[in-house]
Amino acid sequence: MTIRWKHLIVLAIIAPVLGLGIGWSGLMSVRASSGHWAVTDWFLHWVMRNSVSARAVSPDKVPPLDDPGLIPGAAGHFETACATCHGSPAQPRPDSVMAMLPPPPDLQTVVPEWSDGELFEIVKHGVRFTGMPAWPTQSRDDEIWSMVAFLKKLPEMDASAYIKASGLHGMGQAGEVSPLPITCESCHAESKLNDGSLVPRLAGQSEAYLLSALKAYTGKQRPSGIMQVAVGTLPAESLPELAAYYARQTPSVREAVAQDPALIEKGKTLAEVGRASDKVPACLSCHDKAGANPAYPKLSGQNSAYLRQQLLLFQAGTRGGSSYGHLMSEAAKGLTPQDMDALAAYFSQR
Numbered sequence: 582m583t584i585r586w587k588h589l590i591v592l593a594i595i596a597p598v599l600g601l602g603i604g605w606s607g608l609m610s611v612r613a614s615s616g617h618w619a620v621t622d623w624f625l626h627w628v629m630r631n632s633v634s635a636r637a638v639s640p641d642k643v644p645p646l647d648d649p650g651l652i653p654g655a656a657g658h659f660e661t662a663c664a665t666c667h668g669s670p671a672q673p674r675p676d677s678v679m680a681m682l683p684p685p686p687d688l689q690t691v692v693p694e695w696s697d698g699e700l701f702e703i704v705k706h707g708v709r710f711t712g713m714p715a716w717p718t719q720s721r722d723d724e725i726w727s728m729v730a731f732l733k734k735l736p737e738m739d740a741s742a743y744i745k746a747s748g749l750h751g752m753g754q755a756g757e758v759s760p761l762p763i764t765c766e767s768c769h770a771e772s773k774l775n776d777g778s779l780v781p782r783l784a785g786q787s788e789a790y791l792l793s794a795l796k797a798y799t800g801k802q803r804p805s806g807i808m809q810v811a812v813g814t815l816p817a818e819s820l821p822e823l824a825a826y827y828a829r830q831t832p833s834v835r836e837a838v839a840q841d842p843a844l845i846e847k848g849k850t851l852a853e854v855g856r857a858s859d860k861v862p863a864c865l866s867c868h869d870k871a872g873a874n875p876a877y878p879k880l881s882g883q884n885s886a887y888l889r890q891q892l893l894l895f896q897a898g899t900r901g902g903s904s905y906g907h908l909m910s911e912a913a914k915g916l917t918p919q920d921m922d923a924l925a926a927y928f929s930q931r
């Protein structure tokens with residue numbers, strides 16, 4: 582017995598020293614060019630699959646993913662932040678990334694192998710030692726779900742469906758790759774948006790507010806993986822230009838969406854007088870009134886899906902913004918989900 586113990590102790594000392602020695606000697610290759618042995622490749626994938634499936638969101642916690650409003654923002658973000666590695670229906674993976682180890686897989690082929698909850702886990706947290714990055718912010722699960730909704734659609738998309746969804750433009754025939762990268766308009770063009778869009782309308786919004794929103798994204802006070810990537814590489818001096826550009830635009834006239842008149846009426850009352858018992862203030866005391874502080878955003882005519890989403894974020898304490906942001910978090914505290922539906926319906930049609 583004593584001899585065995587001695588052996589174990591000697592082994593426990595020698596093994597790490599031997600490991601360090603091999604590491605120090607330079608015998609271990611970290612060359613990506615020589616690839617993995619088949620067994621290493623199998624082992625790493627096996628570990629990855631087990632890790633992802635152990636941490637996957639359970640099916641009963643997956644939100645509904647069939648809402649078409651989820652797709653455009655996620656598709657545009659895919660083109661800027663994912664297609665560079667994974668390729669897309671409009672563009673194969675570049676040779677440079679095919680030399681990565683492991684090479685990023687073609688997602689059109691592999692997405693069906695994963696459940697919704699597993700895709701969420703991969704997109705939110707990324708995969709260590711592979712180059713697969715985590716989502717730029719960890720506090721916007723709603724954005725990550727919209728990416729999962731988009732990934733589920735990807736396998737059946739052809740080049741022209743993808744180009745349309747992602748807002749790539751300057752394209753000739755489907756399959757011909759555009760030299761023009763994704764721009765603000767790819768996602769925010771008035772013609773792309775409708776009442777169900779989670780991407781907000783910018784045309785005619787106050788310049789002061791637009792600028793403060795852009796600064797809140799670049800300064801990371803307002804978490805959004807999609808907008809952080811969209812504005813992250815812009816020089817600081819272009820932010821005022823962009824804010825001025827969008828403030829000057831006239832919003833296009835839209836057809837009214839059929840909404841329950843009782844719902845709109847409920848939203849109107851809340852907006853005009855609030856509800857003292859729950860400390861809900863009258864929204865119109867700050868928003869959309871003559872002489873209002875220009876740093877308060879205009880809500881009238883904004884997409885109802887976007888309005889509702891932002892109210893949820895304010896209430897959860899996730900949405901930051903300008904130095905006035907706390908006023909709005911306070912205002913959202915006493916709202917029920919039904920109030921949010923009513924307010925979003927009312928303002929979007931106002």
Ligand code: HEC
Nearest residue numbers: 629662663666683684685686691703704708711712713714
């Ligand atoms: C820098 C390159 C890179 C970028 C950018 C990137 N990925 Fe990946 N991704 C990878 C690599 C490499 C893997 C393979 C991981 C593995 O095999 O273990 C991967 C794996 C995945 C997988 C799992 C597929 C599978 O079967 O292995 C999904 C889903 C995925 N990425 C989605 C995305 C999305 C969505 C984005 C954009 C938000 C993105 N990736 C951005 C490199 C990248």
Ligand code: HEC
Nearest residue numbers: 654657658764765768780781791794795805807808811823
């Ligand atoms: C890939 C799609 C995409 C691109 C590209 C994009 N945006 Fe956005 N934008 C979004 C989404 C989605 C939101 C909502 C984010 C949130 O929930 O905070 C948003 C929000 C905004 C807001 C906040 C509006 C408000 O009412 O609070 C501004 C301002 C904005 N974007 C300006 C821009 C500008 C300027 C550009 C170009 C530099 C740009 N965006 C590029 C998708 C995009």
Ligand code: HEC
Nearest residue numbers: 862863864867877878888891902903905906908909912924
């Ligand atoms: C005390 C003033 C005040 C009151 C009252 C108020 N808000 Fe706000 N609201 C703000 C400010 C300030 C912002 C901008 C915060 C930021 O991002 O800097 C804002 C932002 C918003 C936004 C986000 C708009 C966008 O484009 O992203 C929505 C939606 C909103 N408010 C809805 C409401 C509703 C609905 C009510 C009534 C229940 C309300 N607000 C009451 C001050 C107020």
